[in-house]
Amino acid sequence: MSPGVLVVGELHDGRVVPSTLEAVGVARTLAPGPGEVVVLLAGSRSRAAAAELGAHGVGRVLVSEDARLDTAPAAAIAVVATAAARALDAGTVLVGGTTFGRDLAGRLAARWSATAATGATDVVRDGTALRVRRPVFGGRATETLRLDGPRCVVAIRPHAFAAPAGSPSSPTLEAAPAVEIPAPLLAARRTGVEPTSAGAGPGLTDAAVVVSGGRGVRAPENFRLVEELAAALGGAVGASRAVTDAGWRPATLQVGQTGKTVSPQLYIAVGISGAIQHLMGMISSRVIVAVNNDATAPIFKVADYGIVGDLFQILPALTAEVRRARGT
Amino acid sequence: MEIVVCVKPVPEGETRLRVRADGKALDPEGVKFVLTGYDESALEQALLLKEATPGSRVHVVACGPAPRTEEVLRASIALGADLATWVEATGELASDPLAVARALAAAVRAVPHDLVLCGKQAGDHEEGLVGAALGELLDAPDFGAVVDLRFDPASGRLRFQRSTEGGQEKWESPLPCVIALQQAWNDPRTAKLPAILKSRKAPIAKVPATPADGGRSIGERFELPPPRSGAKMIEFKTPEEAAEKLVRLLKEEAKVFP
Numbered sequence: 001m002s003p004g005v006l007v008v009g010e011l012h013d014g015r016v017v018p019s020t021l022e023a024v025g026v027a028r029t030l031a032p033g034p035g036e037v038v039v040l041l042a043g044s045r046s047r048a049a050a051a052e053l054g055a056h057g058v059g060r061v062l063v064s065e066d067a068r069l070d071t072a073p074a075a076a077i078a079v080v081a082t083a084a085a086r087a088l089d090a091g092t093v094l095v096g097g098t099t100f101g102r103d104l105a106g107r108l109a110a111r112w113s114a115t116a117a118t119g120a121t122d123v124v125r126d127g128t129a130l131r132v133r134r135p136v137f138g139g140r141a142t143e144t145l146r147l148d149g150p151r152c153v154v155a156i157r158p159h160a161f162a163a164p165a166g167s168p169s170s171p172t173l174e175a176a177p178a179v180e181i182p183a184p185l186l187a188a189r190r191t192g193v194e195p196t197s198a199g200a201g202p203g204l205t206d207a208a209v210v211v212s213g214g215r216g217v218r219a220p221e222n223f224r225l226v227e228e229l230a231a232a233l234g235g236a237v238g239a240s241r242a243v244t245d246a247g248w249r250p251a252t253l254q255v256g257q258t259g260k261t262v263s264p265q266l267y268i269a270v271g272i273s274g275a276i277q278h279l280m281g282m283i284s285s286r287v288i289v290a291v292n293n294d295a296t297a298p299i300f301k302v303a304d305y306g307i308v309g310d311l312f313q314i315l316p317a318l319t320a321e322v323r324r325a326r327g328t
Numbered sequence: 329m330e331i332v333v334c335v336k337p338v339p340e341g342e343t344r345l346r347v348r349a350d351g352k353a354l355d356p357e358g359v360k361f362v363l364t365g366y367d368e369s370a371l372e373q374a375l376l377l378k379e380a381t382p383g384s385r386v387h388v389v390a391c392g393p394a395p396r397t398e399e400v401l402r403a404s405i406a407l408g409a410d411l412a413t414w415v416e417a418t419g420e421l422a423s424d425p426l427a428v429a430r431a432l433a434a435a436v437r438a439v440p441h442d443l444v445l446c447g448k449q450a451g452d453h454e455e456g457l458v459g460a461a462l463g464e465l466l467d468a469p470d471f472g473a474v475v476d477l478r479f480d481p482a483s484g485r486l487r488f489q490r491s492t493e494g495g496q497e498k499w500e501s502p503l504p505c506v507i508a509l510q511q512a513w514n515d516p517r518t519a520k521l522p523a524i525l526k527s528r529k530a531p532i533a534k535v536p537a538t539p540a541d542g543g544r545s546i547g548e549r550f551e552l553p554p555p556r557s558g559a560k561m562i563e564f565k566t567p568e569e570a571a572e573k574l575v576r577l578l579k580e581e582a583k584v585f586p
Contacts, residue, residue: 012494019493073501074460075469099492102448103472106460109426115543116426118455131548136453141345141354142551143453149543188469188501195495206493209586234586252491257341257451258365258511266584276342287582289574290559305577306559307570317567321575325585 001128001150002091003032007039008081008108009053010100014045016052019096019206021163023156024056026123027094028164030130038062040084040176042069042077050173057166064176068186074103076185082111083179091151092130094123097158098206105155114151121160130154138261139284159208159265159286204253209235210264212255212282213243216271216292216311220248225315226270232322238262238282240272256281271311274299291315329384329479329503330440331374334432334462335404337361337396338452345552353423353550354452361396363403366447370509372516373477374445375408381479387439391415391431391537392422398532406519406527413439417537423453424545429461431537436466438535441504443479443486448472448508459508470506471499475514477507 005027009020020039027037038060039053044067053061064080081104085093093108095101102118109116122133130147132154147154204210211233213226223243230237238255239248255262257280267285272278274290274297282288283302290303291311300306307314339345340360348355363371371388378384388409390397394416401412415431422428436444444466449456456472463470477488486505490497519527560577564570579585
């Protein structure tokens with residue numbers, strides 16, 4: 001496998017997203033030397049966004065300033081990424097653990113005849129191969145894969161790696177290889193984005209902190225206690241199936257086997273008993289806190305910290321304490 | 329519209345996971361395999377589109393070993409799929425996502441396909457690579473984590489949404505197209521007994537898997553986490569004391585306070 005490592009970056013509102021920086025951190029551990037990580041950015045704002053990568057130890061950025069890529073699917077960017085990987089003779093391409101990163105990983109792997117893995121929490125070189133660890137079965141197990149081949153694509157897991165610091169420097173900018181993008185890929189396009197409002201559902205799978213409410217919240221109007229704590233922590237709001245089935249909150253907020261799977265740094269379950277259905281959506285969270293008035297609730301078996309008490313008293317106190325601690 | 333749905337058998341949700349004797353994979357002994365929830369949503373979407381678009385057919389395709397793969401194909405027929413193709417594969421050909429995508433692409437290419445649907449990932453290994461790889465191999469656009477998929481017959485285009493890190497995205501795409509669906513947003517139907525009985529005798533086309541190129545993804549180790557020892561319970565007299573203790577633990581011990 002060629003030692004070269006390419007990171008395919010993602011821009012949101014003209015800024016490099018955190019998961020791209022996390023991928024850069026992994027790339028630096030795999031690249032043969034410092035400053036040898038190359039990042040590809042695509043879209044009309046890629047040149048401006050490239051500058052901030054210098055602070056994270058990136059020495060070289062390829063930019064494809066094709067404005068059509070601003071609203072094109074990941075499949076179109078995979079065409080550019082494949083050309084870039086070939087031009088660099090890279091052996092490994094890394095992407096962030098976002099929806100874009102997942103789409104790109106599969107597309108690029110097929111186009112570049114590579115082997116691939118997603119959701120990686122550990123990526124190391126093993127001779128000519130890569131060894132990747134990743135949670136599976138909703139975090140109920142972990143597998144180690146050996147990616148054996150001349151070309152590998154890896155999407156990392158969100159929050160599993162830190163964005164690297166580096167001495168501020170200006171990366172060299174170059175145009176990405178010019179390549180023709182097939183017409184059907186440009187005929188598909190994003191027609192709009194409604195930005196995620198603070199603490200609302202869409203950020204759920206990406207949030208570093210998730211606060212979820214369950215049946216114990218008792219009524220839809222009480223759910224604001226959960227939302228206030230989530231807001232104080234800068235996190236996202238989730239809900240158990242009981243809550244979404246009852247229509248207290250939309251189904252997009254449901255965490256569980258039939259809803260979303262989340263793996264934040266901190267998961268706080270409020271008034272949630274801990275049915276297996278729910279556990280399968282959050283068990284891979286790094287630290288779990290449970291607040292419940294029933295000391296025998298199964299959630300306490302999987303939690304790291306437990307508070308047995310009345311959530312209507314605990315939550316306001318906790319929100320106030322969090323605000324104090326964060327100075328907000 | 330000719331709709332192809334790619335499905336995968338996965339262990340039933342509440343299966344107690346065990347490690348195979350060689351430590352490299354899940355022990356499938358005694359495990360009941362079912363359609364993954366993401367694929368149930370994909371199949372439901374296909375059936376809704378078929379019902380809304382006269383003259384449509386739903387063709388279900390799966391790649392994997394006997395008997396589980398045949399079982400989920402029959403379950404799909406019982407739910408309303410018209411045709412079924414089974415790419416019989418074992419070992420790495422059934423577990424390496426790129427090998428599976430290549431096998432599925434070959435099977436899909438051989439049949440009419442305007443729209444290819446699958447789950448955005450399967451509930452077992454959760455790679456989410458197959459849909460995107462299928463798009464590339466079929467020379468069609470692909471999209472993951474899709475909800476609220478609609479076909480506009482006037483323009484011949486698909487319109488759909490995705491919840492991503494950036495917000496709620498609206499998209500449109502021409503056909504043919506590969507769509508990998510989010511799970512459980514459309515309340516999948518359940519099969520009725522007469523349909524289940526009938527599905528047992530339904531024909532299933534069988535095609536062999538072909539070895540793939542481009543490297544391999546090999547399972548080396550499969551591990552279960554040590555059982556969690558239970559929560560550290562916070563003792564307190566007032567809610568304020570509970571809050572103060574928890575914040576301190578999250579900061580100083582767990583180091584996850586934002």
